[in-house]
Amino acid sequence: MFGIGMPELLIILVIIMIVFGAGRLPEIGSGIGKGIRNFRKATSGKDEIDVTPNNGKEKKEIDN
Numbered sequence: 001m002f003g004i005g006m007p008e009l010l011i012i013l014v015i016i017m018i019v020f021g022a023g024r025l026p027e028i029g030s031g032i033g034k035g036i037r038n039f040r041k042a043t044s045g046k047d048e049i050d051v052t053p054n055n056g057k058e059k060k061e062i063d064n
Helices: 006-020 022-043
Strands: 046-050 059-063
Touching: 006 022
Parallel strands: none
Antiparallel strands: 046 059
16 A cells, blocks of 8 residues: 555554544544545546526436
8 A cells, every 4th residue: 555554554543643632533533434425526537507497306417
């Protein structure tokens, strides 16, 4: 895995816990997960267009 072993990962984790604190780690993980999800959605090649401006329940998918 890119030349990073278990001891290096543990050192990185300890540094992150010192910098951000244990209380903020779930918040940071959640933000990273949302970012990855949005990136995958953006690169999937499909867009959703809202065809009903009032309720937004009907969506049409188009390919780029």
